[in-house]
Amino acid sequence: MWEIIISSLPSLIEAMLKYTIPLALISFAFGMIIAIGVALIKFLNPKINGLLSIFWKLLRLVANFYVWIFRSTPLLVQLFIIFFGLPSIGIKLPPFTAAVIGFSLNTGAYGSETIRSALMSVSKDQWDAAYTLGFSTPQTLWRIIMPQAFRIVLPPLSNEFIGLVKDTSLASTITIAEMFQVSQQIAAQNFQPLLMYVEVAALYAFLCTILSVLQHYLENRSSKFIKGDGN
């Protein structure tokens, strides 16, 4: 048994390093950029008039539609549309690019709502205190609100990242030889599906454990300002 596990390990780790981790990291990074942008579009109410105001309303409409559509359809279907569907209208994407686009858009939609809720949870009094000191809205967001929101958003966003790491296994369906697909291929050769799938599950669990430890570390760091009860 150990022989099978050890002999398959290099191929699985190679797939992890070559596809699973890069796919998760790149998609999460792009997903967060989208999420922050969409969250701010939905959260902020800039005092603008005329054409700019119409443009902002349009942006918000697009943001709402995007979040709705990506939260209302399965990730697997989204990946299939991007990889197998788009070529029929002339958009042919390499598997890795298609997967990054699918995962990023999906993560961005969920992440935007998580970030928006964290921004909303910071007391309005903090905005008032910043405005009375002369801070502009971008300065207030960047220096006062976001650091406080980061602490709140960390656990749910870590959840989403851990979820994404596991969801990368869906990329196997669009021909990417990531860790799960490699385990399927090895199982087809050695006829040890139970062993192979438990082994790959253990590798996913290993990756997610590292992320949980990292989450714990970041939570401690971002909560350093909470020491007493202020009474």
Place this chain on the structure above:
Amino acid sequence: MLKIKDIKKSFGKKEVLKGISTIFPEKKTTVIVGPSGSGKTTLLRSLDLLVKPDFGIIEFDDLKINFSEPFTNKTANALRDKTSMVFQNWNLFPNLTILQNITEAPIYVQKVNKTTANKQAHELLTEVGLDEYADAYPSELSGGQQQRISICRALAVKPEYILLDEPTSALDPEMETQVLEMLERLSDQGQSMIMVTHNMQFAKNAADKILFIENGKADFDGTKDEFFSTSSPRVKEFLHGISLN
């Protein structure tokens, strides 16, 4: 000199301010009193544009905002530069140290050199006996200490007027005394202040002018001596109600 003319504000159908006009003298302490829900806090927040009045005029020397007409963010910011608010629940930034709370606006808004801002902040903290907490976070301090820090934070941007919204109402009597002593010192030093409070002892000790507001209207506007000796039945009733006649 800060002047307001016919300030009106409604929230939905409820008219909270029904046309208040007054002058807030420079280097003096104006105390705004009145029953709960009379519009005191709304008036104070209007002066810093945290609440935007529906109607009326705010004038500060050459600066004038007429709320019936559109005005630019630049004008609004120019007015805000003249004032700084101290809140009932102090509203310190919990993610910043005490020193950063005080220096953040001078450094990032007023572009004061960091060394100078730190030096000024330490001077303010020393003056209120809290310099040892410069590197602590607000959550490590008591309510009274946090309120004194929030007053330092307001002073650090060198406003012409400090606006205080019931700064002691969330404090126990001992902490209240510490904060009131600090405010009385500031008043003696000639800092222009406008304060909403229920503390009549402070009004007696430090106020130069008292504005009594009821149902969104200024029912009394005069000196503290006139206020405490007024024949107005409503003011008498109010003072009697809070056991200080």
